[in-house]
Amino acid sequence: xxxxxxxxxxIALVAGVxxxxxxxxxxxxxxxxxxxAVSAAPANAPAPPAGRKIKARLFYVAEDGTRLTGVERxxxxxxxxxxxxxxxxxxxxxxxxxxLVSAVPPxxxxxxxxxxxxxxxxxxxxxxxxxxxxxxxxxxxLTVYTIVNALTENxxxxxxxxxxxxxxxxxxxxxxxxxxxxxxxxxxxxQ
Amino acid sequence: xxxxxxxxxxxxxxxxxxxxSVIVLLGLGAALSSQPxxxxxxxxxxxxxxxxxxxxxxxxxxxxxxxxxxxxFGLAVxxxxxxxxxxxxxRTIVLTPDQSLASVSGRLISLPxxxxxxxxxxxxxxxFISxxxxxIYDARLELRKPSHLLLIGDVRVPRIMVRYDALSASxxxxxxxxxxxxxxxxxxxxxxxxxxxxxxxxxxxxxxxxPQGAQSLVQDVRALDQTSLSVDLGPRFAGFRSATQxxxxxxxxxxxxxxxxxxxxxxxxxxxxxxxxxxxxPPAFGMPVSPIRTIAIDAGHGGDDEGARGAQGTKEKxxxxxxxxxxxxxxxxxxxxxxxxxxxxxxxxxLDERTAIANNNKADLFxxxxxxxxxxxxxxxxxxxxxxxxxxSPPAEAPGGVERLPTFGGGLRDIELVPxxxxxTRHVDQSTAFANVxxxxxxxxxxxxxxxxxxxxxxxxxxxxxxxxxxxxxxxTNGDQEKLLAGDGFQTNFVQALYDAVVRxxxxxxxxxxx
Numbered sequence: 001x002x003x004x005x006x007x008x009x010x011i012a013l014v015a016g017v018x019x020x021x022x023x024x025x026x027x028x029x030x031x032x033x034x035x036x037a038v039s040a041a042p043a044n045a046p047a048p049p050a051g052r053k054i055k056a057r058l059f060y061v062a063e064d065g066t067r068l069t070g071v072e073r074x075x076x077x078x079x080x081x082x083x084x085x086x087x088x089x090x091x092x093x094x095x096x097x098x099x100l101v102s103a104v105p106p107x108x109x110x111x112x113x114x115x116x117x118x119x120x121x122x123x124x125x126x127x128x129x130x131x132x133x134x135x136x137x138x139x140x141x142l143t144v145y146t147i148v149n150a151l152t153e154n155x156x157x158x159x160x161x162x163x164x165x166x167x168x169x170x171x172x173x174x175x176x177x178x179x180x181x182x183x184x185x186x187x188x189x190x191q
Numbered sequence: 192x193x194x195x196x197x198x199x200x201x202x203x204x205x206x207x208x209x210x211x212s213v214i215v216l217l218g219l220g221a222a223l224s225s226q227p228x229x230x231x232x233x234x235x236x237x238x239x240x241x242x243x244x245x246x247x248x249x250x251x252x253x254x255x256x257x258x259x260x261x262x263x264f265g266l267a268v269x270x271x272x273x274x275x276x277x278x279x280x281x282r283t284i285v286l287t288p289d290q291s292l293a294s295v296s297g298r299l300i301s302l303p304x305x306x307x308x309x310x311x312x313x314x315x316x317x318x319f320i321s322x323x324x325x326x327i328y329d330a331r332l333e334l335r336k337p338s339h340l341l342l343i344g345d346v347r348v349p350r351i352m353v354r355y356d357a358l359s360a361s362x363x364x365x366x367x368x369x370x371x372x373x374x375x376x377x378x379x380x381x382x383x384x385x386x387x388x389x390x391x392x393x394x395x396x397x398x399x400x401x402p403q404g405a406q407s408l409v410q411d412v413r414a415l416d417q418t419s420l421s422v423d424l425g426p427r428f429a430g431f432r433s434a435t436q437x438x439x440x441x442x443x444x445x446x447x448x449x450x451x452x453x454x455x456x457x458x459x460x461x462x463x464x465x466x467x468x469x470x471x472x473p474p475a476f477g478m479p480v481s482p483i484r485t486i487a488i489d490a491g492h493g494g495d496d497e498g499a500r501g502a503q504g505t506k507e508k509x510x511x512x513x514x515x516x517x518x519x520x521x522x523x524x525x526x527x528x529x530x531x532x533x534x535x536x537x538x539x540x541x542l543d544e545r546t547a548i549a550n551n552n553k554a555d556l557f558x559x560x561x562x563x564x565x566x567x568x569x570x571x572x573x574x575x576x577x578x579x580x581x582x583x584s585p586p587a588e589a590p591g592g593v594e595r596l597p598t599f600g601g602g603l604r605d606i607e608l609v610p611x612x613x614x615x616t617r618h619v620d621q622s623t624a625f626a627n628v629x630x631x632x633x634x635x636x637x638x639x640x641x642x643x644x645x646x647x648x649x650x651x652x653x654x655x656x657x658x659x660x661x662x663x664x665x666x667x668t669n670g671d672q673e674k675l676l677a678g679d680g681f682q683t684n685f686v687q688a689l690y691d692a693v694v695r696x697x698x699x700x701x702x703x704x705x706x
Contacts, residue, residue, distance in 0.1 A: 018469075064570060066570055134668065135564045138565060173651075176651070177650065178650040180612075181581075
């Protein structure tokens with residue numbers, strides 16, 4: 001009788017230790033490092049080593065003017081999805097020399113960028129995006145899908161992209177392409 | 192007897208009113224038809240408007256005052272040594288009183304009568320304008336003496352001749368000839384047809400058509416404004432079909448008018464009513480209703496939104512409007528389909544309003560006209576877009592569901608609710624079919640882009656509740672294309688292809704398929 005109670009007590013003790021380990025001790029130990037990793041993501045974290053680069057596929061107007069062509073380029077590394085998205089857009093809208101031609105109007109700057117939990121990226125550009133646009137459905141499509149494809153192609157976490165101008169949603173850039181909701185990757189505009 | 196023949200005093204007021212009314216009506220008629228009643232005046236038409244100049248009658252000859260001409264055309268008139276010298280930019284006309292000959296830059300011309308003096312003013316025969324002034328003046332001067340018109344510069348004022356023929360008891364034909372050729376559109380408003388000409392003014396006989404009898408299918412044809420004719424239809428009018436055909440320098444517009452029922456005078460009217468089928472009319476008259484009755488044509492951009500711009504200054508908003516107007520003219524005139532323009536002038540119409548015009552008028556086809564631009568000067572050719580919706584958009588099938596709502600007058604009715612932005616989802620297949628038909632028709636007539644048919648998330652198409660495409664006519668950023676697009680030949684070819692595509696699409700719909 002006494003021995004049976006001893007066995008039950010031992011099992012209970014082992015179970016208790018296991019429960020403590022699984023739900024209290026281990027989460028404390030590893031949770032702390034995970035939290036550290038998350039907090040390291042924002043931009044105020046220590047900057048990555050200077051000059052660190054990654055390869056990204058950027059898009060420019062093809063020879064025939066009706067499609068985009070993908071170009072592999074080295075761009076600055078960004079720690080985390082948002083920082084990397086900023087770097088990709090910055091590289092994509094930067095002025096380029098012939099023979100490359102950018103579909104993003106000259107002078108356009110990136111005002112802000114954020115990514116929702118669903119993977120929708122919202123990219124806010126300066127007014128030049130509209131003011132300096134030459135117009136035409138095709139060029140407007142190329143402008144929009146330069147940004148949409150640059151983000152969705154290089155960042156698997158981004159599923160769709162909505163372009164904003166001056167901090168606001170816009171109907172279109174030049175009167176054609178519907179920008180009222182995020183647009184998904186569309187490779188038909190790439191050669 | 193007393194009632195029929197009241198005393199003179201009692202009759203004087205109605206008589207006076209009648210006289211005044213007749214005078215007012217005559218004046219109004221004269222103003223509208225640009226056919227001034229006597230005493231005549233010469234109506235001068237320029238691009239900027241019209242002015243009139245007094246005509247003086249001496250015997251049967253019509254004269255105008257030389258000083259009126261001098262102030263109108265900027266002439267200098269000098270009288271010396273018994274001769275009158277008229278100068279214009281260093282060129283001279285020398286006239287001698289009592290002689291019907293004049294020297295124009297050293298060459299002799301004859302006038303129907305010599306100069307005439309009226310007090311201090313010199314009068315010259317009206318022919319002086321075309322024979323003497325015309326050769327030395329900078330702008331074209333065309334004198335149309337019978338209608339007392341003087342056309343100055345490049346104004347389009349065709350002579351209009353109207354003929355009415357009763358083809359049978361139940362059909363009639365109105366033939367309207369415009370010389371030189373001018374395009375026109377025919378629209379119906381209840382018991383009236385309006386023929387609007389794409390010109391600056393009309394040169395009309397007065398009246399354009401002699402009044403017809405009360406039983407006539409066409410009762411009257413009159414000037415509605417400077418560029419339009421109104422055709423008043425009789426009570427038996429049921430339908431019409433119009434077609435245009437160039438005949439030498441004339442554009443002949445033929446309007447076949449049909450009555451609802453054969454008249455009692457038709458000798459072999461059967462007891463049972465049958466649809467009339469006059470042999471002179473195209474067979475389509477008795478056919479079922481066309482699947483395309485209304486088309487909305489959207490001239491892209493407008494107002495402060497100029498759209499794309501070419502190096503030579505051609506603006507997308509102007510090109511789209513010009514082509515939209517041409518397309519409307521031809522489709523309405525030849526097919527009898529109502530064509531609505533989302534804008535008919537240079538103004539900015541919001542994208543939603545453009546589609547709303549098509550939706551609210553239950554258009555069967557929506558065509559948005561644009562001109563492309565590219566960052567590469569080599570880009571060239573027309574392209575056609577139909578709407579595309581991302582996978583993330585709500586499903587196409589019954590996006591809003593069906594709701595049972597009370598109707599005016601009692602009862603309930605199922606109302607299908609379709610979100611505004613997704614109205615096009617149910618028509619994408621037909622839009623694609625139309626885009627392909629249009630590509631075929633454009634193919635041999637205008638340059639096409641390498642991929643002529645594409646789909647994209649285009650804002651103006653998404654809310655269209657009917658088959659809809661956006662057409663880019665070509666690239667304004669390409670120098671050769673800019674010249675081509677602004678030209679008459681391209682626009683004629685494009686509009687003809689659009690017309691043929693509409694006919695084929697309509698026939699395919701009527702046959703039950705769009706492939």
